[in-house]
Amino acid sequence: MRDDRTFYITTPIYYVNGLPHIGHAYTTIAADVASRYMRLKGHRVRFLTGTDEHGQKVMEKATARGMSPKEHCDDMVVHWKAMWEKLDIRYDHFIRTTDPSHMSAVQSVLTRLWDEGLIYKAEYTGWYSVREEIFVTDKDVESGAWDKADLQQITESNYFFRMGSYQRQLIDAIEARPDFIQPSSRRNEVLGFLRKDLDDLCISRPKARMSWGIELPFDPDFVTYVWFDALLNYLTGVGYPDGDWETWWPASYHLVGKDILTTHSVYWSTMLMALGLPLAGTLYAHGWWKSADGEKMSKSLGNTIDVGLLADEFGVDATRFFFLREIGFGADGTFSYQGFMTRYNADLANDLGNMVHRGLSMTSNWLGGVVPPRTGAGPDEAALDALATQTLQAFDEAMGGLQFHKALEALWELVKAGNKYIDTQAPWALNKAGDTQRLTTVLRAVLEIAYLAATLLQPFMPSKAAELLEKLGRTEDQAVARCCEAVEAGAVTLNALPEGGAITVGEALFPRFREMPERVAALFATEEAVVKAPKVKEPKKKKTPKAPAPPAEISYEDFAKVALKVGEVKAAERHPSADRLLVLQVDIGEEKPRQIVAGIAAKFAPQALIGRRVVVVANLAPAQLRGVESQGMLLAAGGAEVIDLVGVDAPVGEPVR
Numbered sequence: 269m270r271d272d273r274t275f276y277i278t279t280p281i282y283y284v285n286g287l288p289h290i291g292h293a294y295t296t297i298a299a300d301v302a303s304r305y306m307r308l309k310g311h312r313v314r315f316l317t318g319t320d321e322h323g324q325k326v327m328e329k330a331t332a333r334g335m336s337p338k339e340h341c342d343d344m345v346v347h348w349k350a351m352w353e354k355l356d357i358r359y360d361h362f363i364r365t366t367d368p369s370h371m372s373a374v375q376s377v378l379t380r381l382w383d384e385g386l387i388y389k390a391e392y393t394g395w396y397s398v399r400e401e402i403f404v405t406d407k408d409v410e411s412g413a414w415d416k417a418d419l420q421q422i423t424e425s426n427y428f429f430r431m432g433s434y435q436r437q438l439i440d441a442i443e444a445r446p447d448f449i450q451p452s453s454r455r456n457e458v459l460g461f462l463r464k465d466l467d468d469l470c471i472s473r474p475k476a477r478m479s480w481g482i483e484l485p486f487d488p489d490f491v492t493y494v495w496f497d498a499l500l501n502y503l504t505g506v507g508y509p510d511g512d513w514e515t516w517w518p519a520s521y522h523l524v525g526k527d528i529l530t531t532h533s534v535y536w537s538t539m540l541m542a543l544g545l546p547l548a549g550t551l552y553a554h555g556w557w558k559s560a561d562g563e564k565m566s567k568s569l570g571n572t573i574d575v576g577l578l579a580d581e582f583g584v585d586a587t588r589f590f591f592l593r594e595i596g597f598g599a600d601g602t603f604s605y606q607g608f609m610t611r612y613n614a615d616l617a618n619d620l621g622n623m624v625h626r627g628l629s630m631t632s633n634w635l636g637g638v639v640p641p642r643t644g645a646g647p648d649e650a651a652l653d654a655l656a657t658q659t660l661q662a663f664d665e666a667m668g669g670l671q672f673h674k675a676l677e678a679l680w681e682l683v684k685a686g687n688k689y690i691d692t693q694a695p696w697a698l699n700k701a702g703d704t705q706r707l708t709t710v711l712r713a714v715l716e717i718a719y720l721a722a723t724l725l726q727p728f729m730p731s732k733a734a735e736l737l738e739k740l741g742r743t744e745d746q747a748v749a750r751c752c753e754a755v756e757a758g759a760v761t762l763n764a765l766p767e768g769g770a771i772t773v774g775e776a777l778f779p780r781f782r783e784m785p786e787r788v789a790a791l792f793a794t795e796e797a798v799v800k801a802p803k804v805k806e807p808k809k810k811k812t813p814k815a816p817a818p819p820a821e822i823s824y825e826d827f828a829k830v831a832l833k834v835g836e837v838k839a840a841e842r843h844p845s846a847d848r849l850l851v852l853q854v855d856i857g858e859e860k861p862r863q864i865v866a867g868i869a870a871k872f873a874p875q876a877l878i879g880r881r882v883v884v885v886a887n888l889a890p891a892q893l894r895g896v897e898s899q900g901m902l903l904a905a906g907g908a909e910v911i912d913l914v915g916v917d918a919p920v921g922e923p924v925r
């Protein structure tokens with residue numbers, strides 16, 4: 269049975285219409301590090317990842333390659349597994365949505381919900397491209413990826429899950445558990461989304477149009493459709509409904525990118541409610557890696573980073589370390605090769621590498637290469653002990669909340685203190701002066717810091733930690749036992765190495781990079797070109813002139829110059845660099861939605877605006893607002909602080925007079 273020492277963590281299951289890239293690697297490394305840490309602490313751990321293999325896109329990709337969908341998936345899965353092996357990902361189970369056990373479990377869920385009246389058949393209307401024979405989502409239309417002129421609205425019968433009926437229950441559940449959606453800003457977004465009526469969820473496709481899915485047990489002309497199939501992997505992957513899934517469910521953490529938080533918090537949670545099962549522990553939405561020019565990296569933009577290349581050139585462990593050290597888990601980050609190398613050199617080659625090397629080589633040169641006694645420990649060593657305990661506690665607390673960068677930051681405090689200690693104690697002077705007692709005490713303390721660092725770094729850098737342990741004459745099992753003990757006790761003293769144990773200096777753990785490795789250099793040059801490209805000249809920062817107070821009277825002609833139109837907000841997100849601003853896509857009945865930057869972030873969560881009818885000043889000259897073009901303005905009530913947006917109940921595109 270599940271208890272509080274059970275830890276079940278998942279990544280999203282990845283689409284196999286492409287190869288793994290930085291975004292996928294990021295989530296998977298995070299899940300691996302979290303699960304390794306929990307194993308280290310003696311918890312019973314289950315780490316699930318896998319592939320999402322059904323649906324239109326995979327079918328298209330297979331057709332383009334002249335393969336059957338299953339052949340294509342089998343081929344792609346080899347690449348995904350190889351990447352995880354390369355990155356030293358130790359998952360417990362790799363689920364594929366084409367696994368027969370998953371497919372039959374999905375069918376049994378469908379049967380049950382159908383029997384209970386929670387699935388029904390109805391007509392569905394959506395955008396359809398006749399030329400390409402596919403349904404296009406509203407999202408694709410809003411993003412401008414499709415021209416409305418090429419599309420038509422068609423209606424077909426489909427099956428729906430009564431998601432809408434769980435709206436109240438879901439809101440209550442989210443409100444009752446502050447830790448359910450993390451980080452908490454994302455929780456507010458989901459609650460904002462749930463302020464609008466929640467629709468039922470279309471879960472099927474007619475086989476005649478899209479056959480690559482799981483057949484509905486109550487209607488063989490239909491298959492079930494992407495999310496309904498995919499989300500269930502979190503249960504079927506631990507043996508639902510016939511295996512020992514109760515040992516693991518509810519999951520401790522579902523790690524997801526922020527773009528798929530709604531599907532997890534809303535679709536998945538309501539599905540669980542329908543099945544009468546507890547919701548997951550925490551849905552943790554992490555941010556996006558963007559390229560040096562600030563774009564989200566994605567397969568379709570072709571600007572992804574080759575994680576395999578980074579691992580080849582800088583090392584697997586340095587790559588794992590970088591992604592979790594560079595940004596907070598939840599925030600967006602910018603990837604640059606320059607940034608990667610700078611962090612590598614500073615944190616790994618300089619701070620950690622240097623401390624380790626100095627400690628080992630001085631011990632080897634002056635103390636016969638064995639761990640010396642800690643006989644003369646004084647106030648400086650007591651201060652290091654105290655810092656080590658503080659580090660351990662901060663590290664453990666941060667890891668418990670998946671704050672990987674904070675955990676590493678805490679550990680680096682200790683590593684830096686170790687370097688400073690070497691500088692101030694000057695063992696070379698102690699050696700020269702023949703002060704053996706101080707010399708042994710000082711070098712012992714340095715080796716102990718290296719030992720604690722190796723112990724805590726095991727989840728992040730398994731191979732480098734093992735290498736360091738070996739240099740210190742310790743095995744991984746010994747380090748694990750020590751870590752367990754220390755975490756349990758909540759305290760550590762720097763005297764865990766057995767006196768007299770042999771140490772070895774060997775090669776540097778993290779050789780310094782003086783220049784970009786050759787294979788990365790070309791990519792780096794492109795990145796530099798992008799970063800150094802002359803930016804579109806923004807006018808010098810002037811104080812925004814205050815709009816003059818409106819005159820007491822204007823002519824009708826003056827008023828008639830303003831074209832006002834009814835619009836509907838189709839998409840909304842935060843401005844990349846200004847907290848006050850939101851960037852909206854507003855449909856005003858033109859070919860493409862207008863992009864409007866509005867200073868309303870303090871009042872509205874982006875999700876809460878979607879679907880809202882607004883009034884737009886349609887003929888305002890476009891302007892750059894902190895680097896993002898705004899093609900109009902929304903009417904709002906309030907002064908410096910917006911109170912509400914002006915809304916109307918009228919069709920999109922209608923003039924407002």
Ligand code: MSP
Pocket residue numbers: 279280281282283290291292294295320498499500501524525526527528555556557558564565566
């Ligand atoms: N198949 C669905 C998930 C189903 S889970 C029941 C899916 N797959 S995906 O392959 O498209 O994406 C998986 C994850 O990769 C998402 O969490 C997404 O956020 C993440 N990333 C994709 N690009 C990313 C970045 N550039 N940066 C960080 N993560 C991003 O969605």
